[in-house]
Amino acid sequence: MGKLQDKVTIITGGISGIGKASADLFAAEGAKLVLVDMNEEKGQEVASEYTSNGHEAIFIRADVTSEADAENVFNRTIEKFGRVDILFNNAGIGAVKPTHEVPYAEYRKTVNVDLDAVFLFAQHAIKRFLEQGGGVIVNTASMYGWIGAPGSAAYNAAKGGVINLTRSLGVEYAAKNIRVNALCPGFIDTPIIPEDQKKTLSEITPMGRLGQSEEMAKAALFLASDDSSFMTGNTLTVDGGFTAQ
Ligand SMILES: NC(=O)c1ccc[n+]([C@@H]2O[C@H](COP(=O)([O-])OP(=O)(O)OC[C@H]3O[C@@H](n4cnc5c(N)ncnc54)[C@H](O)[C@@H]3O)[C@@H](O)[C@H]2O)c1
Structure with a gap:
C-alpha cells in the first residue's frame, strides 16, 4: 500500500518542475492523478507516460484563473x-x-x-470535501x-496571501476533517528560475545550492498524506536555510 493509495489527487501545474516531481512521487505512492495545466500537448504527453507505466492519470487543460476552467476540472474529475x-x-x-516599473x-x-x-x-475542493466527509489541500506558497x-x-504579496489563506482555511475547516497546509520552497531548480540567476541564487542560499524538485515532492507528500495527520493551517518551509539567516 502506498501512502496515497487510490487517492484522487488534482495537481495544478502538475506537468513541470515541483508539480511534475510530485506527480511522479504521488503516482509511485498509489495516487490517481488529475494533472492540470495550460499546455495541452505536453499535458497529454505526460499523462500518457503515467498510464503506460500502469498508473491512473488524466490531463485536463485549464487556466487556473478561469472560473469556468476550475469548474470543468472538478466536474471531469468526479466524472472520471x-x-x-x-x-x-x-x-x-x-x-x-x-x-x-511594473505595469498594474x-x-x-x-x-x-x-x-x-x-x-x-x-x-471547489472544499465543496466536494464537505460532501465526502473530508480531504486534503496543499498550497504551494x-x-x-x-x-x-x-x-x-x-509575487511576495501573493505568496504571503497564500500563507494566511492556508491558515484561515485550516482553522475554518479543521473540525470537518479537511486539512490545509502550505509548502514554502526556497530557490528550486525549475524553469521558473531564469538560467542566468541560478548561480547567484545558489550562492546566497546557506547550503550553497538550489533545491531540487524531488526534495519539494517529498515535503508535498508529507503534507498530502496521513504522515501530517495532526497538522493544519500551517506551513513547511524547505529552503536550504535561506529564511533562517
Ligand atoms: N522554483 C522555485 O524556486 C520556487 C520557489 C518558491 C515557490 N515556487 C512555487 O512553486 C510552484 C511551482 O513552480 P515551479 O518552480 O515548479 O515552476 P514551473 O514553471 O516548472 O511550474 C509551474 C507550472 O504552472 C503552470 N501554470 C502557470 N500559470 C498557469 C495558469 N494560469 N493555469 C494553469 N497552469 C499554469 C505552468 O504552465 C507550469 O507548468 C509555483 O507556485 C511557484 O511559485 C517555486
Whole structure:
C-alpha cells in the first residue's frame, strides 16, 4: 500500500518542475492523478507516460484563473474518478522587475495566478470535501511569502496571501476533517528560475545550492498524506536555510 493509495489527487501545474516531481512521487505512492495545466500537448504527453507505466492519470487543460476552467476540472474529475481526495494547488508564475516599473496589469496577473486561483481551486475542493466527509489541500506558497525581497513585490504579496489563506482555511475547516497546509520552497531548480540567476541564487542560499524538485515532492507528500495527520493551517518551509539567516 502506498501512502496515497487510490487517492484522487488534482495537481495544478502538475506537468513541470515541483508539480511534475510530485506527480511522479504521488503516482509511485498509489495516487490517481488529475494533472492540470495550460499546455495541452505536453499535458497529454505526460499523462500518457503515467498510464503506460500502469498508473491512473488524466490531463485536463485549464487556466487556473478561469472560473469556468476550475469548474470543468472538478466536474471531469468526479466524472472520471467519482471523488477527489487531495488538491495540490501548485501552479504559479514568477515575476521579477523593479516595483516602480511594473505595469498594474502585470501586478494583477501575478496576484491572479499566484493567489486568487489558489482560493478558487480550494473553494471547489472544499465543496466536494464537505460532501465526502473530508480531504486534503496543499498550497504551494514560497519562502518569499515570509520575507521581503526586492524586485518581486507582487509575487511576495501573493505568496504571503497564500500563507494566511492556508491558515484561515485550516482553522475554518479543521473540525470537518479537511486539512490545509502550505509548502514554502526556497530557490528550486525549475524553469521558473531564469538560467542566468541560478548561480547567484545558489550562492546566497546557506547550503550553497538550489533545491531540487524531488526534495519539494517529498515535503508535498508529507503534507498530502496521513504522515501530517495532526497538522493544519500551517506551513513547511524547505529552503536550504535561506529564511533562517
Ligand atoms: N522554483 C522555485 O524556486 C520556487 C520557489 C518558491 C515557490 N515556487 C512555487 O512553486 C510552484 C511551482 O513552480 P515551479 O518552480 O515548479 O515552476 P514551473 O514553471 O516548472 O511550474 C509551474 C507550472 O504552472 C503552470 N501554470 C502557470 N500559470 C498557469 C495558469 N494560469 N493555469 C494553469 N497552469 C499554469 C505552468 O504552465 C507550469 O507548468 C509555483 O507556485 C511557484 O511559485 C517555486
